[in-house]
Every structure is written in structure tokens, then in C-alpha cells.
Amino acid sequence: MRTAHESRSAGGPLSRRYFLSLAAWAGVLTSGLAGLAQSLRFLQPTLTHTPSVFSVGSPGEYPIGSRRLIQTRRVLILRDAQGFRAMSAVCTHLGCTVTLVEWGFSCPCHGSKFDLTGVNFAGPAPRPLPAFRLYSSPEGELMVDTRQIVPRDQFFDPFA
Numbered sequence: 679m680r681t682a683h684e685s686r687s688a689g690g691p692l693s694r695r696y697f698l699s700l701a702a703w704a705g706v707l708t709s710g711l712a713g714l715a716q717s718l719r720f721l722q723p724t725l726t727h728t729p730s731v732f733s734v735g736s737p738g739e740y741p742i743g744s745r746r747l748i749q750t751r752r753v754l755i756l757r758d759a760q761g762f763r764a765m766s767a768v769c770t771h772l773g774c775t776v777t778l779v780e781w782g783f784s785c786p787c788h789g790s791k792f793d794l795t796g797v798n799f800a801g802p803a804p805r806p807l808p809a810f811r812l813y814s815s816p817e818g819e820l821m822v823d824t825r826q827i828v829p830r831d832q833f834f835d836p837f838a
């Protein structure tokens with residue numbers, strides 16, 4: 679009886695054991711390469727290419743007393759008699775998008791609750807929702823700048 683090595687070197691048919699050994703090594707190599715590829719992907723920064731300054735439309739689109747979630751930007755626009763405010767709609771726990779509820783904002787993921795000013799009062803969220811700077815573009819559009827955090831009691835009045 680010939681060994682697998684003898685079969686190979688003699689140019690004979692592959693033994694079952696040799697074939698299974700090759701298949702096992704191919705499996706190990708394939709899964710190793712897949713793991714390496716995943717690791718390299720994990721090390722790359724996950725940059726989002728969402729612009730940090732953007733228009734949320736005309737101020738006239740927001741009646742006094744309105745609260746609107748701009749889903750695509752994950753930002754909340756609120757207007758009351760004092761003016762406009764913009765807040766992040768990204769839950770400060772693990773980043774889910776909050777939803778509008780009667781008493782403020784609620785996170786559907788783990789139940790954090792934020793009052794109408796964005797202050798967290800229940801659930802695992804560790805911080806309030808940050809408020810962003812608002813300003814008017816030269817064309818009169820309401821602009822949000824998510825790079826600039828402002829006090830949550832700061833209002834912007836585009837009509838002033």
C-alpha cells in the first residue's frame with residue numbers, strides 16, 4: 679500500500695485521505711482569508727458622507743408649534759413662539775433615530791425618553807440630544823450646521 683505522498687509523487691490517483699487533507703486546508707485558508715478581509719474592513723473608518731451643513735427648507739414651512747423629524751438628516755426642527763431650534767434625532771445611547779411622541783421624543787430601541795427640549799429623563803441614554811446652530815442662507819432657506827452645538831435654550835428667529 680502506497681502513502682498519500684507516494685501516490686502524489688508517483689503521479690497516481692489521489693488517495694481519499696490526501697484529498698480530504700487538501701480540502702480541509704483549502705477550507706482553513708478560505709476562512710482565514712475571509713476573516714482577514716473582515717478585520718481589514720473593520721479597521722477602516724466608517725465615515726458617513728452626510729453633509730454637516732444643509733437646508734431644511736423655508737422657515738414658512740414650519741408653523742408655530744411644529745415639530746418635525748427630518749428622517750434623511752436625522753435632525754429635529756422645532757418651532758415655537760420664540761423661534762426655531764434644531765436638535766439631533768440620534769439617540770445618545772446607541773444611535774437609533776428617536777421618534778416624535780406627545781411629550782417629547784422616544785427611542786424605539788431601548789426605551790430612552792427625551793422631553794420637548796431634548797433632555798433625557800428615562801432609559802439608558804446618558805446625555806440630552808444636542809442642539810445645532812441654525813441660520814438663514816442668502817436665499818432665505820433655514821440652514822442647520824451640525825458641526826456647531828449650541829445651548830438648547832437658544833432660539834433662532836429668521837424673521838428678526
Ligand code: FES
Nearest residue numbers: 769771772785788
Ligand atoms: S439607542 Fe436609544 S435607548 Fe438605546
